[in-house]
Amino acid sequence: MSKSTSRRDFFQLALGGGSAAGLLAGTLASPSYAQLRQDSAAGTRRTEKARLTADVVIVGGGPTGVMAALAAARNGSKVVLVQDRPILGGNSSSEVRMHIVGANNNLPDARETGIIEELRLDNQVRNPQRSASMWDLLLWEKTYYHPNITLLLNTVMDSCRVDSNRVRSVSCFQMTTQTRYEIEGALFADCTGDGSLGFLAGNPWRQGQEGKAEFGESMAPEAPLPYTMGSSLLFQARDMGHPVPFIPPDWAHKYPTHEAMGRDPDGLEYGYWWIEWGGMLDTIKDDDRIREELLKVLLGVWDHLKNHGDHGADNWALEWFGFLPARRESRRLMGAYILRQDDLTSGRVFEDEVAFGGWPIDHHFPQGTDFKGEDFWFSNKLKDLYSIPLGSLYSATLKNLFFGGRCLSATHLALASTRVMATCSVIGQGIGTAAAHCSSTGRMPGELGKQDIETIKQTLLRDDAFLLGTPNRDPDDLARRATATAGSALPEFGPQNVLDGVARSRHGSSHQWRSVSLDPGDCRLELDFGEPVRIRRVQLCFDTGLSRAMTLTHQDSYHETMIEGPQPETVKDYRLEALVDGSWRSVAEVAGNYQRLRIHEFETLPVSKLRLSVTDTQGVRQARVFEIRVYG
Numbered sequence: 001m002s003k004s005t006s007r008r009d010f011f012q013l014a015l016g017g018g019s020a021a022g023l024l025a026g027t028l029a030s031p032s033y034a035q036l037r038q039d040s041a042a043g044t045r046r047t048e049k050a051r052l053t054a055d056v057v058i059v060g061g062g063p064t065g066v067m068a069a070l071a072a073a074r075n076g077s078k079v080v081l082v083q084d085r086p087i088l089g090g091n092s093s094s095e096v097r098m099h100i101v102g103a104n105n106n107l108p109d110a111r112e113t114g115i116i117e118e119l120r121l122d123n124q125v126r127n128p129q130r131s132a133s134m135w136d137l138l139l140w141e142k143t144y145y146h147p148n149i150t151l152l153l154n155t156v157m158d159s160c161r162v163d164s165n166r167v168r169s170v171s172c173f174q175m176t177t178q179t180r181y182e183i184e185g186a187l188f189a190d191c192t193g194d195g196s197l198g199f200l201a202g203n204p205w206r207q208g209q210e211g212k213a214e215f216g217e218s219m220a221p222e223a224p225l226p227y228t229m230g231s232s233l234l235f236q237a238r239d240m241g242h243p244v245p246f247i248p249p250d251w252a253h254k255y256p257t258h259e260a261m262g263r264d265p266d267g268l269e270y271g272y273w274w275i276e277w278g279g280m281l282d283t284i285k286d287d288d289r290i291r292e293e294l295l296k297v298l299l300g301v302w303d304h305l306k307n308h309g310d311h312g313a314d315n316w317a318l319e320w321f322g323f324l325p326a327r328r329e330s331r332r333l334m335g336a337y338i339l340r341q342d343d344l345t346s347g348r349v350f351e352d353e354v355a356f357g358g359w360p361i362d363h364h365f366p367q368g369t370d371f372k373g374e375d376f377w378f379s380n381k382l383k384d385l386y387s388i389p390l391g392s393l394y395s396a397t398l399k400n401l402f403f404g405g406r407c408l409s410a411t412h413l414a415l416a417s418t419r420v421m422a423t424c425s426v427i428g429q430g431i432g433t434a435a436a437h438c439s440s441t442g443r444m445p446g447e448l449g450k451q452d453i454e455t456i457k458q459t460l461l462r463d464d465a466f467l468l469g470t471p472n473r474d475p476d477d478l479a480r481r482a483t484a485t486a487g488s489a490l491p492e493f494g495p496q497n498v499l500d501g502v503a504r505s506r507h508g509s510s511h512q513w514r515s516v517s518l519d520p521g522d523c524r525l526e527l528d529f530g531e532p533v534r535i536r537r538v539q540l541c542f543d544t545g546l547s548r549a550m551t552l553t554h555q556d557s558y559h560e561t562m563i564e565g566p567q568p569e570t571v572k573d574y575r576l577e578a579l580v581d582g583s584w585r586s587v588a589e590v591a592g593n594y595q596r597l598r599i600h601e602f603e604t605l606p607v608s609k610l611r612l613s614v615t616d617t618q619g620v621r622q623a624r625v626f627e628i629r630v631y632g
Helices: 003-014 033-041 063-074 115-126 132-144 196-201 287-307 341-345 412-418 421-441 450-462 495-499
Strands: 048-059 079-082 149-152 155-163 166-174 179-190 235-239 316-321 353-357 361-364 377-380 386-389 401-403 483-486 524-542 571-580 583-590 597-617 624-631
Touching: 048 063, 048 421, 063 079, 063 115, 063 132, 063 149, 063 421, 079 179, 115 132, 115 421, 132 149, 155 196, 166 196, 179 196, 179 421, 196 401, 235 287, 287 316, 341 361, 341 412, 353 421, 353 450, 361 412, 386 421, 401 421, 412 421, 421 450, 483 495, 495 524, 495 624, 524 571, 583 597, 597 624
Parallel strands: 048 079, 048 179, 079 149, 179 401
Antiparallel strands: 155 166, 166 179, 235 316, 353 386, 361 377, 483 524, 524 597, 524 624, 571 583, 571 597
């Protein structure tokens, strides 16, 4: 059943027509249209009620929740995704407009792959103007039109039902349709950032900073503190080409000098992360007070730029600023394992790794703009990446509850690194993949054995995630038995690299085949299976510039690593052929590719050799391929 048909039938049912069976993976209990008219005439008012069921229910539609929903759905689970805002994306959405940053802002060859890479590559091509609303649209499109996902926007989860140490259902109200949803599920994932579902369900949680002794964290305060990092409001400005005055409201803060402001502003177009405040309060319960203060600071900073000193701002005008404070920290839900400072600084690789991080331990002082020191954050730059275990992403108290993103099981200092959105994104893919495995096997996350963990990790790698200590050892990948040859190869970029189990450069090793040129004879890569094997799917993993260096020379440094448009390293046009019964047969021909992972499915064929012929790229003059996988 198509997504459009599902929704048409859903609304037919809401008016009293049709059967509830199978619709939106659940049932709807609602009065008929005639009954509604009769009630209205009698002065009675009803709230629409709907009941949904799913394999995986995900609450929270920021980067963590979106990636979790897509990962679970793509691996066969029926998913309900609940989001309390009208758009997806959390702090990356048009309501907040923070760049998605992660490990590659700190370390080389570290950009997050998997679903987040797919979406960012789409965004760079479809949205070179960098419209925040176009990013909103992309996230909506990917989730709304997936046949395994039911997306509920403008929907607030306000209570849940727990029985026998399991979350049984969540109760949600959709403000736009005035519908009360009761959503039952086998598995639940709290991706709210604030740990709202875990909090309501009774999962243990923390807020604030641990003392030094509890986890042996050298960067922690001597004694525990209740304070968190603050929230921020961003702004965007535009050069109007002529002088534009600015008259601040009388309630805005006054900053006649840089000293009064506490910082020297740099750049005019995009706002400042350091317009931050509220860590001394409760970032959840005091959100309105925090917004009020941040607006005073933001407009006071703009007044300073426009009216105090020469900042080159005469022709600039505010185009947009946020009203939704971007939270860095609130509750953290405690799980089977608590991630801590030493896990990050030592680059620990966990046996149950499902994601990785690499952003510095970037702790912001809770006073924010009230702090009077030289700067109000400290940052411990890590020497290498670290892994994130599945044990930090599920409850030890509630058997069927996953959680991740800002509310993962971690200390305050570990959260100071894991909180950034690209890291939250790969955590989300890890959660969704694990949830789909639990759904298909009937196991709860705390019941997963060693082989279950291995299957989850191999699924993540197959779906182009990256894990620090786990290479491709997928027993179903027929390419692992093949021999690779090529028409040409640059030194250290030989064809055997596409079969070595690692699909990115790492610690000086390329793990990539790279041709000498784009001449037709140079750009052929062949796999020889020795004997015919039955094949129906081929996966190709191309170079999308993961090794492009971050120089941190300007405020918008993220965009140094991803070019607006297709990435020049990427294979653009290619042909895939199979040797069947002694004759070459074309099984796929692609023009205009810009994605890293391409999957081709076709009728099952007895193939003795497979050949990839690259005819053009998006810019560079060699064919570049990280990995080929083959499945029967």
